Amino acid sequence: MKRRGSIAVVGAAETDNIGVIPDTSNMQLNAEAALNAMRDAALQPRDIDGIACGYVSPVDLASYLGIYPTWYEGTSIGGCSWINMVRHAAAAIDAGYCSTVLVVHGESGRSRVAGPYYGHVEPGSFGDQFANPYGWSGAASMFTLPVLRYMSEFKVSEEELAAVAVAQSQWAAQNPRAMKRDATTIDAVLSSPMIAYPFRRDMCCLVADGGAALVLTSADRARDFPKPPVYILGSGEAAESNVCSIAEVRDLLRPEFVRVSARQAFHSAGLTPADIDHVMIYDAFAHNPLQGLEGLGFLDYGEAAAFIAAGHTAPGGRLPLNTNGGGLRYAHTGSYGMFAMQESIRQVRGEAPAQVRGVRTSLCHGWGGFYSACATLILSNEQP
Amino acid sequence: MTHLPLITPETRHFWEGAGRGELLLQQCGDCGHVYFPPRPFCPRCASKNVKVFAASGRATLYSYVINHRPPPGWPKEPFSIAIVALAEGPKMVSNIVECPQTPDALALDMPLTVTFKKLSDEIFVPVFRPAERAS
Numbered sequence: 355m356k357r358r359g360s361i362a363v364v365g366a367a368e369t370d371n372i373g374v375i376p377d378t379s380n381m382q383l384n385a386e387a388a389l390n391a392m393r394d395a396a397l398q399p400r401d402i403d404g405i406a407c408g409y410v411s412p413v414d415l416a417s418y419l420g421i422y423p424t425w426y427e428g429t430s431i432g433g434c435s436w437i438n439m440v441r442h443a444a445a446a447i448d449a450g451y452c453s454t455v456l457v458v459h460g461e462s463g464r465s466r467v468a469g470p471y472y473g474h475v476e477p478g479s480f481g482d483q484f485a486n487p488y489g490w491s492g493a494a495s496m497f498t499l500p501v502l503r504y505m506s507e508f509k510v511s512e513e514e515l516a517a518v519a520v521a522q523s524q525w526a527a528q529n530p531r532a533m534k535r536d537a538t539t540i541d542a543v544l545s546s547p548m549i550a551y552p553f554r555r556d557m558c559c560l561v562a563d564g565g566a567a568l569v570l571t572s573a574d575r576a577r578d579f580p581k582p583p584v585y586i587l588g589s590g591e592a593a594e595s596n597v598c599s600i601a602e603v604r605d606l607l608r609p610e611f612v613r614v615s616a617r618q619a620f621h622s623a624g625l626t627p628a629d630i631d632h633v634m635i636y637d638a639f640a641h642n643p644l645q646g647l648e649g650l651g652f653l654d655y656g657e658a659a660a661f662i663a664a665g666h667t668a669p670g671g672r673l674p675l676n677t678n679g680g681g682l683r684y685a686h687t688g689s690y691g692m693f694a695m696q697e698s699i700r701q702v703r704g705e706a707p708a709q710v711r712g713v714r715t716s717l718c719h720g721w722g723g724f725y726s727a728c729a730t731l732i733l734s735n736e737q738p
Numbered sequence: 739m740t741h742l743p744l745i746t747p748e749t750r751h752f753w754e755g756a757g758r759g760e761l762l763l764q765q766c767g768d769c770g771h772v773y774f775p776p777r778p779f780c781p782r783c784a785s786k787n788v789k790v791f792a793a794s795g796r797a798t799l800y801s802y803v804i805n806h807r808p809p810p811g812w813p814k815e816p817f818s819i820a821i822v823a824l825a826e827g828p829k830m831v832s833n834i835v836e837c838p839q840t841p842d843a844l845a846l847d848m849p850l851t852v853t854f855k856k857l858s859d860e861i862f863v864p865v866f867r868p869a870e871r872a873s
């Protein structure tokens with residue numbers, strides 16, 4: 355961005371329902387999310403001149419919505435893609451390529467109604483040749499591969515891994531839209547079925563249908579919309595490995611790509627972790643918030659498990675984290691980055707179901723692929 | 739049905755080596771970088787002066803999961819999916835075989851030796867077993 359806070363979110367909304375939606379196609383989930391975000395910003399198709407989405411063509415979606423874009427983008431590098439798209443769209447608006455961008459996510463990830471059609475592991479790719487032959491069956495048996503090493507290196511117990519899900523369940527208990535609303539316990543998490551040792555069901559994300567979208571424009575126009583603007587203070591992104599070849603990440607415990615994305619985001623925002631009031635870290639699995647808190651610089655390496663187990667990220671804690679309940683308890687459609695951003699926006703707008711008092715800044719961090727890419731965004735309700 | 743990878747022109751030598759019982763890596767003749775997966779240039783310095791060589795087959799167990807949800811075509815019993823650290827430097831995803839698929843039997847840092855699992859007449863995938871018997 356040319357300057358901090360030069361771009362703002364002026365509309366944001368999720369699909370009417372999230373969870374099991376067998377009567378809506380993947381494309382229509384995109385459209386419903388887009389229409390809801392446009393309504394939140396009081397905009398019509400003719401007001402939008404830029405569009406970004408993933409797993410459907412941005413040109414197809416624009417045409418479906420009756421939008422004639424002068425800028426479009428379709429980064430599809432996994433669940434954080436929509437966070438990357440916000441960063442890219444902000445640059446495009448600053449550059450004058452477009453003025454009002456719709457960033458859209460819809461995903462029939464559970465019911466699989468006419469999509470989504472993923473292209474992650476194409477025949478002949480490294481993933482196809484050097485990961486697929488080993489019998490991984492979904493992210494739970496690939497994304498999780500480094501965790502036993504992490505637990506060994508940093509003396510993290512299975513109870514502490516379970517405590518991540520427990521803390522987030524306490525947020526979800528306050529959220530009427532969360533798919534799992536019961537506040538769970540460490541014993542209950544450790545009694546849930548084994549999926550891929552050491553990961554049990556309740557340490558793994560939900561599988562849902564749904565979507566969400568947001569509208570971006572330049573900050574000088576942002577006060578003309580019904581909702582208070584949410585300014586983009588900073589952003590970052592980085593990547594380190596093939597989507598499926600998690601073994602290529604050079605240091606899986608202290609990954610460089612996470613530090614790079616965080617450094618870009620904090621530097622562009624002119625902030626440090628101490629300035630952040632609220633955090634969303636994409637949790638496909640219970641270890642993701644641990645490695646996120648450490649890689650982003652909120653804690654030193656090895657400190658996160660004890661920090662979460664002590665309740666510091668739960669309701670009433672000093673670093674509210676994943677306050678919608680996260681991918682573990684709220685929803686996860688296969689890609690979760692847009693949902694994490696929606697909760698950051700709700701919190702800085704002051705309209706979250708489990709609202710934290712006095713949130714001025716929120717950091718949202720997501721992963722793409724199985725630990726192969728990431729993106730970071732810092733938002734605020736105050737223009738710098 | 740077992741998943742059969744699609745071999746490309748740039749990886750054919752690797753799979754032909756595996757069929758002979760060799761784990762082939764590549765090393766850059768300019769900067770010395772040893773890398774995997776295979777490609778006809780060095781991902782560190784972009785040199786095309788790279789050579790293929792047979793690795794020792796020795797590795798250690800870096801990390802793993804025990805997959806309790808086998809994909810279609812696999813036996814129903816839980817099995818390991820691992821990251822192994824090759825003696826030459828690169829890490830790779832693999833399976834640990836010829837030992838109980840339990841946390842007690844699968845100790846981090848245990849020494850491993852490569853072996854090959856036949857998927858078809860053309861495809862033998864490198865997997866790893868405990869090294870005690872080998873050396």
Ligand SMILES: [Zn+2]
Nearest residue numbers: 766769780783
């Ligand atoms: Zn080189």
